[in-house]
Amino acid sequence: MYEFTPVGWLKHCIFHPVEGFEDLRWKKQGSMKIALIIVFFLFVAMVADRQMTGFQFNNNYVKIFNVVPLIVQSVVYYFTWCVGNWSICTLLEGEGTFRKISIYSAYSLVPYIVCTIIKVIFSNFLVQEESIWITALTYLGFGWSIVLMIQAMRACHQYSFSKTLISMVLTLVAMLLILFLAILLLSLFQQVYVFIYQIYTEIAYRIRG
Amino acid sequence: MLRIKNSFKKILCAGLAAVAAMSMTLDAFAAEPYRSYIYDTWNDSIPSQNAYRIDKTVTGYEMGLSRLSDPADSLFLGEKASARLSNAKDMYFDPDEKEFWIADTDNNRILRLDDELNLIGAYNELSDGSHFAAPSGIYVKRSLYDDKPLYIYIADYENSRVIKASVESENELKLVQEYTRPDTDLYTVETFNPSKVVADFAENVYAVCTSVNQGAVQFNRSGKFQGYYGANRVEVTASVIAQKLWRKFASNEQISGMTRNVPVEYANFDIDEGGFIYTVTEAANTTTDAVKKLNPAGYNIWDNSTGNEYKFGDIASEYDPSQNQTYSTRLTDICVSDNGLINVLDFSTGRVFQYDRNAKLLCIFGTKNSTNDQRGSFSNPNAVEAYNNNIYVIDGSKNDITIYSETTFGALMHEAVELYDQGRYSEAKPIWENVIARDGGYPMAYVGLGKAALNEGEYSKALDYFETAYDQDDYDRAFKYAREEFLKKNFTAIVVVLLVLVVFLFVLSKLHKKGIYLIKGRFGKKKKREGR
Numbered sequence: 001m002y003e004f005t006p007v008g009w010l011k012h013c014i015f016h017p018v019e020g021f022e023d024l025r026w027k028k029q030g031s032m033k034i035a036l037i038i039v040f041f042l043f044v045a046m047v048a049d050r051q052m053t054g055f056q057f058n059n060n061y062v063k064i065f066n067v068v069p070l071i072v073q074s075v076v077y078y079f080t081w082c083v084g085n086w087s088i089c090t091l092l093e094g095e096g097t098f099r100k101i102s103i104y105s106a107y108s109l110v111p112y113i114v115c116t117i118i119k120v121i122f123s124n125f126l127v128q129e130e131s132i133w134i135t136a137l138t139y140l141g142f143g144w145s146i147v148l149m150i151q152a153m154r155a156c157h158q159y160s161f162s163k164t165l166i167s168m169v170l171t172l173v174a175m176l177l178i179l180f181l182a183i184l185l186l187s188l189f190q191q192v193y194v195f196i197y198q199i200y201t202e203i204a205y206r207i208r209g
Numbered sequence: 210m211l212r213i214k215n216s217f218k219k220i221l222c223a224g225l226a227a228v229a230a231m232s233m234t235l236d237a238f239a240a241e242p243y244r245s246y247i248y249d250t251w252n253d254s255i256p257s258q259n260a261y262r263i264d265k266t267v268t269g270y271e272m273g274l275s276r277l278s279d280p281a282d283s284l285f286l287g288e289k290a291s292a293r294l295s296n297a298k299d300m301y302f303d304p305d306e307k308e309f310w311i312a313d314t315d316n317n318r319i320l321r322l323d324d325e326l327n328l329i330g331a332y333n334e335l336s337d338g339s340h341f342a343a344p345s346g347i348y349v350k351r352s353l354y355d356d357k358p359l360y361i362y363i364a365d366y367e368n369s370r371v372i373k374a375s376v377e378s379e380n381e382l383k384l385v386q387e388y389t390r391p392d393t394d395l396y397t398v399e400t401f402n403p404s405k406v407v408a409d410f411a412e413n414v415y416a417v418c419t420s421v422n423q424g425a426v427q428f429n430r431s432g433k434f435q436g437y438y439g440a441n442r443v444e445v446t447a448s449v450i451a452q453k454l455w456r457k458f459a460s461n462e463q464i465s466g467m468t469r470n471v472p473v474e475y476a477n478f479d480i481d482e483g484g485f486i487y488t489v490t491e492a493a494n495t496t497t498d499a500v501k502k503l504n505p506a507g508y509n510i511w512d513n514s515t516g517n518e519y520k521f522g523d524i525a526s527e528y529d530p531s532q533n534q535t536y537s538t539r540l541t542d543i544c545v546s547d548n549g550l551i552n553v554l555d556f557s558t559g560r561v562f563q564y565d566r567n568a569k570l571l572c573i574f575g576t577k578n579s580t581n582d583q584r585g586s587f588s589n590p591n592a593v594e595a596y597n598n599n600i601y602v603i604d605g606s607k608n609d610i611t612i613y614s615e616t617t618f619g620a621l622m623h624e625a626v627e628l629y630d631q632g633r634y635s636e637a638k639p640i641w642e643n644v645i646a647r648d649g650g651y652p653m654a655y656v657g658l659g660k661a662a663l664n665e666g667e668y669s670k671a672l673d674y675f676e677t678a679y680d681q682d683d684y685d686r687a688f689k690y691a692r693e694e695f696l697k698k699n700f701t702a703i704v705v706v707l708l709v710l711v712v713f714l715f716v717l718s719k720l721h722k723k724g725i726y727l728i729k730g731r732f733g734k735k736k737k738r739e740g741r
Contacts, residue, residue, distance in 0.1 A: 054688075055684055056681050056685040125692070127692070128685045129689075147468055
C-alpha cells in the first residue's frame with residue numbers, strides 16, 4: 001500500500017477522487033495543520049479574486065474594500081460547514097470525528113483554491129474574447145472540489161452515495177440554522193450591552209448629581 | 210491702550226467691510242436651485258458641473274399674449290382671450306422655420322412664436338369653423354409634396370380627432386384632413402383621445418391615444434388607419450410572473466376576474482431627421498422600454514433584451530427629506546435636437562436628462578422642489594424643446610417657459626461629444642482636457658481621452674484613462690493592443706527565458722533519474738520502506 005508524506009497524501013487525495021479519501025481513512029492519515037493552512041489559503045484566494053483580478057474581468061464594486069465579508073465567506077463558512085456536518089452526521093450514524101471532517105473538507109477545497117489563483121493570474125494576461133479560459137477554470141475548480149467533497153464525506157462517514165448527498169443537503173440547512181442563531185445571539189448581546197451601558201450612565205449621572 | 214485697540218478695531222472693521230463689499234460685487238450671482246450630478250459606471254450619482262444655467266423665464270404676457278384681447282391688433286381672438294398660458298401640454302420647435310408652436314390646452318388655442326418667443330400667430334378655430342377642445346399635442350412640418358405647404362398636426366383631445374391643417378396666415382388654418390376613431394375591428398378601444406402627434410416625411414401620422422396600449426395609432430397620408438406602431442412590452446415584475454403562474458391553475462371565471470397585464474402606453478414621442486421615432490413611457494421607474502428609438506418598421510434599436518444596458522432617467526428612486534416624499538422617474542417628454550442630443554424630461558423630479566446619439570448620459574439639470582416659485586424649478590413640466598444650444602421647458606402649472614443656456618463647461622462638453630461621436634478622437638483631445646480642468650470627475654472625458662490615446666498608439670496612457678473612467682470594454686480593447694505590442698517588443702527575451710526553463714527542467718529530470726536531487730526532501734512519495 002501507499003506510504004506518503006503529509007503533502008503527498010494531500011496530492012494523492014486530490015488526484016484520486018474515487019479511492020483517495022478511503023486510503024486516507026484506512027491509513028489514518030491527514031494533518032490538521034495542513035487543513036488550517038488550506039483554509040487560510042482559501043481566504044487568500046478569495047481576497048486575490050476580489051482585488052487582483054485583471055481590470056477587464058473585475059466586476060466587483062472596487063470603490064470600497066471590506067475584508068470582513070470575505071473572512072465570513074471563507075473561514076466562517078468552512079467552520080460552520082464542519083460543525084453542521086458533524087452535528088448532522090452524528091445523528092445519522094456517521095463514523096467521522098470532528099477532526100476528520102475538518103481535515104477531509106479542507107483537503108477537498110484545494111482544487112477550487114488552485115483554480116481560483118490560476119484564474120486570477122490568467123485574468124491579467126487575457127482579454128475578454130478569451131474569457132472562455134477563465135470560465136472553464138471556474139467550472140473546473142468548482143466541479144472538482146464538489147466531487148472531492150462528496151467523496152470525502154462518503155469516506156469520512158462510510159455512507160452510501162445517496163446518504164452522503166442527503167447528509168450534505170441537511171448540513172447546508174444546519175449551516176443556515178447555525179448562522180441564523182449566531183446572528184440572533186449577536187444582536188441580543190448587543191442589546192444587553194446597550195442596556196447595561198445605559199444603566200451605568202444612569203447611575204454615573206445620579207452619583208455625580 | 211484702549212483707544213489704540215478701538216482705532217485698530219475700526220480700521221479692521223472698515224477693511225473687512227470693504228473686502229466684503231468688493232467680494233459681494235464680484236460674487237453677486239444666483240446659483241441654480243439644484244446641484245448638478247451625473248452617474249458613474251456603478252450607477253452611483255457623483256457631483257458634476259452645471260452644463261446649463263437658467264437664462265430666463267418667459268410668461269405669456271412677455272410673449273405678447275395681451276395682443277390677443279386687443280381688438281385693434283391683427284391677432285385679436287376675443288375680448289376675453291387670456292394673456293397667460295393655461296396648462297400648456299405641448300410645445301414644438303420647427304427647426305426649418307425657426308418657430309415655436311404651443312398647444313395652449315386649457316385656453317383651447319394654438320400659439321405660434323418666433324425664436325425669441327414673441328407671438329407671431331394665434332389660432333383657435335379651423336377654416337370650417339370648428340374650434341379646438343383641449344389640444345394637447347402639436348407637430349409642424351413643411352410638406353414635401355405639391356407646393357410645399359406648412360402643415361400643422363394637432364391632437365385635438367376632447368374633439369376626438371387629429372387635425373392636419375395648412376398654415377395660411379397668422380390667424381388662419383385651413384383644414385386638410387381629419388383623422389377620427391378608426392372604424393375597424395382592429396381598433397378595440399371605445400374612445401379616441403389623441404394626446405400627442407407626429408408625422409414622418411411620407412406624412413404618415415402617428416398619434417398617441419389615451420388608453421390605447423398597442424402603440425401609436427398610425428394613419429397614412431390619405432387618412433386610412435394603418436395599424437399600431439411600436440408597442441411597449443409588459444415589464445416583467447414579480448407580480449406579473451406570479452399572475453402568470455396563477456393563470457395556469459385558475460378557472461376561466463377566476464381568470465376573467467383577474468386584472469390583465471398590459472403594457473403601458475407611451476407618453477410622448479419625437480421624430481428625428483433620419484425618420485427614427487423616439488418614445489418615452491411615463492410609468493414610474495420602468496426599466497422596460499422607458500425610452501425607445503424605433504426604426505420605421507417599429508423595431509426598437511435601444512433594446513436591453515439584446516444585451517445592451519441602456520438606462521434612462523434616475524437610476525434609483527430618490528427620497529427628498531424636505532418634502533418627505535420619494536421621487537421616482539416618470540419620463541414625460543423627449544426632444545431630439547438637430548445636433549443629435551436627446552433631452553428627456555422627467556415629470557416627477559423636473560429634471561432634464563441629456564443623452565448623446567448613443568444614449569450616453571451627458572448631463573442632468575432642472576429640479577422640482579417646494580420652492581418652485583424660484584426660477585429653474587418646475588411644478589408641472591410638460592414639454593422640452595431644444596434650439597440654438599438652449600433648452601426650453603414649458604410648465605403647465607407655472608404657465609411659463611424656462612430657458613436654459615449652455616455654460617462654458619456645457620459648450621466645451623457638447624463640442625467634444627460632437628467630435629467624439631464622429632470618431633474624431635484626436636481633435637476632441639484638447640477639448641476634453643479643458644473639460645477635465647473644469648470637472649475632474651466627468652467620466653466621458655476620460656473615455657474620450659483614452660480613445661484618443663488608443664488611436665495615437667499610446668496604449669499605456671489609454672489604459673490609465675480607461676481605468677479612471679472604469680470603462681472595461683474599452684480597456685479590454687486597449688489591453689489587447691498593449692499586449693500585442695509587449696509581445697512584439699520582448700519576443701526574444703520571452704523565448705530565451707522559456708528555452709532556459711525547458712533546458713533546466715530537462716536537466717533536472719535527467720539528474721533525478723540518476724538519483725541526484727538539487728532540493729532535498731522532495732515532496733511526494735517517500736522512499737519505499739524495507740520489506741514492502
